[in-house]
Amino acid sequence: MSKILIRGAKVLGGEPQDVLIEGQNIAATGSGLDAEGATVIEAAGQILLPGLVDLHTHLREPGREDSETVLTGTRAAAVGGFTAVHAMANTFPVADTAGVVEQVWRLGKESGYCDVQPVGAVTVGLEGKQLAELGAMHDSAAGVKVFSDDGKCVDDAVIMRRALEYVKAFDGVVAQHAQEPRLTEGAQMNEGVVSAELGLGGWPAVAEESIIARDVLLAAHVGSRVHICHLSTAGSVEIVRWAKSKGWDVTAEVTPHHLLLTDELVRTYNPVYKVNPPLRTEADVMALREALADGTIDCVATDHAPHPHEDKDCEWAAAAMGMVGLETALSVVQQTMVDTGLLDWAGVADRMSLRPAAIGRLEGHGRPVSAGEPANLTLVDPSYRGAVDPAGFASRSRNTPYEGRELPGRVTHTFLRGRATVVDGKLA
């Protein structure tokens, strides 16, 4: 059985400890552990976290392998410290049947770099008209528990209600992309001062907030679970806070880019900043950080959205929406939440591993770093400083908003069930 000794890492940012991995599991934690026969990783000054879990990843396969595949996407995930990702359903064909989710699940097993949990579509073809085969997807080998039409909003209230009622039977959750379609027709960026000055179609905060308000009420009415994707406004935070104060089963995520970037960047007309939901104002960014710190927002999710060069390197209005995010997520969270004092590393473990695993009902991930647990682990050097160079990305796409920007921290090692997927910052 292979043995790896991680020596002197700060587990969840606490006192330095040794962690011994034997085979697929953590065998022991403590000080001065016996290293005989083990590969030793000297980890003084580094932080050891449970492997990160992403609730919101676009892997693009099947159908858009020019932008990403399950293999390249899971390689990017491993580099970013992730040991599990949820693959969104807006592929071609759409993941709205047991056959397609099983295909994605099987590709994930073959990739070997991180676990892939397929998300099933809520409606057939993401068209919002007819419920997809939710039960069949849940009963399939993929064992789908999270359903989402992400990229599109389930805007029909009756369909949303039925989906929430349906998933209750097997403890599933509907993850809503909250975007009222009529209020966002022709929208190109956040509606506000900057959109007015630039003359670009505005995307009002109320288009997000009105759907969230409706859906938390619907979830409460039918006694089901709803998860809100990529919260982007201060008003959305207020609604989720209110829903939680009522004791309703509502959870929410925020992306790294909404914790750092604002709509002021749209003044550059660089489509790399075009994203759905759009970058908002400084006040929104601050409200999102505070909500992630106080737990109103449960977790960080990347919304990793790879696009090929030709879909992003064009005029603003024609460009696709979305940013890659797996390989920079932890660094952005360190900069916005840890280095600002809003969250400690145990908090990062909670928001990027424990909570997302719990929301997705994902077994074997988001577990404590202790003996007997699966060795899904991420080792981070928080003192590292370096400029982001997309040329070095493991992702097939390069559409990062952070090119050339200095971000703190680097994942040095990632372990998936005891096997190193990343060693010294490089894919194993």
Ligand SMILES: [Zn+2]
């Ligand atoms: Zn979305």
